[in-house]
Amino acid sequence: xxxxxxxxxxxxxxxxxAVGALLRYFRDLDLAEEAFQDASLRxxxxxxxxxxxxxxxxxxxxxxRNAAIDQVRRRSRQExxxxxxxxxxxxxxxxxxxxxxDGADYRDDVLRLLFICCHPDLPATQQIALALRIVSGLSVKxxxxxxxxxxxxxxxxxxxxxxxxxxAGVPFEAPGPVERAERLAAVAAMIYLVFNEGYSAxxxxxDDKAALPIEAMRLARLLLRLFPAEPEIMGLMALMLLHxxxxxxxxxxxxEIILLDDQDRSRWDRRMITEGLALxxxxxxxxxxxxxxxxxxxxxxxxxxERPQDTDWAHIDxxxxxxxxxxxxxxxxxxxAVAVSKVRGPEAALAMxxxxxxxxxxxFHFFGLKGALLMQLGRxxxxxxxFNQAISxxxxxxxxxxxxQHLDRLxxxxxxxx
Amino acid sequence: xxxxxxCYNNEDAVFSWSQEQDDAVMSALHKVHAPLExxxxxxxxxxxxxxxxxxxxxxxxxxxxxLDGPYAETKEQLLGFYVIDCExxxxxxxxxxxxxxxxxxxxxxxxxxxxxxxxxxAPEAMAR
Numbered sequence: 243x244x245x246x247x248x249x250x251x252x253x254x255x256x257x258x259x260a261v262g263a264l265l266r267y268f269r270d271l272d273l274a275e276e277a278f279q280d281a282s283l284r285x286x287x288x289x290x291x292x293x294x295x296x297x298x299x300x301x302x303x304x305x306x307r308n309a310a311i312d313q314v315r316r317r318s319r320q321e322x323x324x325x326x327x328x329x330x331x332x333x334x335x336x337x338x339x340x341x342x343x344d345g346a347d348y349r350d351d352v353l354r355l356l357f358i359c360c361h362p363d364l365p366a367t368q369q370i371a372l373a374l375r376i377v378s379g380l381s382v383k384x385x386x387x388x389x390x391x392x393x394x395x396x397x398x399x400x401x402x403x404x405x406x407x408x409x410a411g412v413p414f415e416a417p418g419p420v421e422r423a424e425r426l427a428a429v430a431a432m433i434y435l436v437f438n439e440g441y442s443a444x445x446x447x448x449d450d451k452a453a454l455p456i457e458a459m460r461l462a463r464l465l466l467r468l469f470p471a472e473p474e475i476m477g478l479m480a481l482m483l484l485h486x487x488x489x490x491x492x493x494x495x496x497x498e499i500i501l502l503d504d505q506d507r508s509r510w511d512r513r514m515i516t517e518g519l520a521l522x523x524x525x526x527x528x529x530x531x532x533x534x535x536x537x538x539x540x541x542x543x544x545x546x547x548e549r550p551q552d553t554d555w556a557h558i559d560x561x562x563x564x565x566x567x568x569x570x571x572x573x574x575x576x577x578x579a580v581a582v583s584k585v586r587g588p589e590a591a592l593a594m595x596x597x598x599x600x601x602x603x604x605x606f607h608f609f610g611l612k613g614a615l616l617m618q619l620g621r622x623x624x625x626x627x628x629f630n631q632a633i634s635x636x637x638x639x640x641x642x643x644x645x646x647q648h649l650d651r652l653x654x655x656x657x658x659x660x
Numbered sequence: 661x662x663x664x665x666x667c668y669n670n671e672d673a674v675f676s677w678s679q680e681q682d683d684a685v686m687s688a689l690h691k692v693h694a695p696l697e698x699x700x701x702x703x704x705x706x707x708x709x710x711x712x713x714x715x716x717x718x719x720x721x722x723x724x725x726x727l728d729g730p731y732a733e734t735k736e737q738l739l740g741f742y743v744i745d746c747e748x749x750x751x752x753x754x755x756x757x758x759x760x761x762x763x764x765x766x767x768x769x770x771x772x773x774x775x776x777x778x779x780x781x782a783p784e785a786m787a788r
Contacts, residue, residue, distance in 0.1 A: 247681070248673075252673055254673075513775075517709050527750070
């Protein structure tokens, strides 16, 4: 790896910790970001000559803090610029700082930084954009690309979101245990949003959004390292790894969705799968079931099945039943119905989803599944209606194309019968 | 003499490598491995999963204490390691507990492997 790439990777890795600590010092997000930026520029000059510091985050915090303090002074007193050498000639700054900062500080710094992106007034897309900008350090250009909007529009969105959180007041006190747990839950949800924004993208936008699942997993890994005994964070990490392990086999060359049953399982990423399974193993020991763990366990059932027909659908049905208890939602019931259709047949599954019609009347997957179940039951006309409704609700061209395949099959069957 | 080479690096950075970066590093490493392997000098090599997948069994108490995460104390030093095939973490911890009974004190960090290459040590290398 080239020197520049190494430094770049180290800066990215240190960013959440460093910006989090700088935010605690300055209590101002813009100043903290500026200070980190400044420190990064100095690192690019200094590290190639002096070698990388032992603790890049501590180095960046110290240098960033000095640079920002200096900037504030300069602004307020309009003094002559100090000699560049006096600031940048910091031989071994990380030692004293590392001694003063213990792990607990870092932990809450990073959590706070993630938490401020989760403000409930911010819509999901803005939470994601903020996290990518502030915590991950993606450029506005990269984020704009991921959201398929212009750079100026995204810049404006981020500025507005920042103004909103600044107005809301950032919580600087060290959180108590209950508050910390609440923050963790909010942050986990936000990280999963980042993941899904990328993961659920259609093939056309997949390249633009490819960075999002990777970023989400990086953030979850960071969180898990700071909170190593949280089974739900293990579950979240496992869930994302298990889903992402299938990312290269989910679309065909024409960009159409390949269903789980039809995917080439030899292309699933075994490394991600084994890491996901290892994390589930760890989480289970805590005997505190939570929604991420159960969803990860469901994903693991698919990952463990060598062929689609090896899938233990009865166990998946049980897991969905557990998830219905932990996090009741019509979507969970809809997913459970898929398992039920495999275990108890399409009739039972249809009975299960029929009451959801009111709440899922605008949901693509509801009509997709309803159509598929009706088709299995040989109720072609009703199936066609459901599929047509699904197409009208499709979010991506790939979704619509997939349903059209069903309609084609249906048309073929009808022709055969006639 | 057989030597162990213990690999340390910043896992945040290493686990953020793209597949291309990872492949590039691995292929550069392979160029170093290949002649050693050919000469019968290259023993087993291992790539571990990240520390987030680790569980630590502290065997300085009885019964031993099982904690999430890697072994982080600096009072003790790394003295050796095993590679043992286990059905799952629970089974691995059982083995660790048996080992702990036989050899109390310190800790075992139990970390799943990401990659295992058995290597190709020549018999005379193992006899030395």
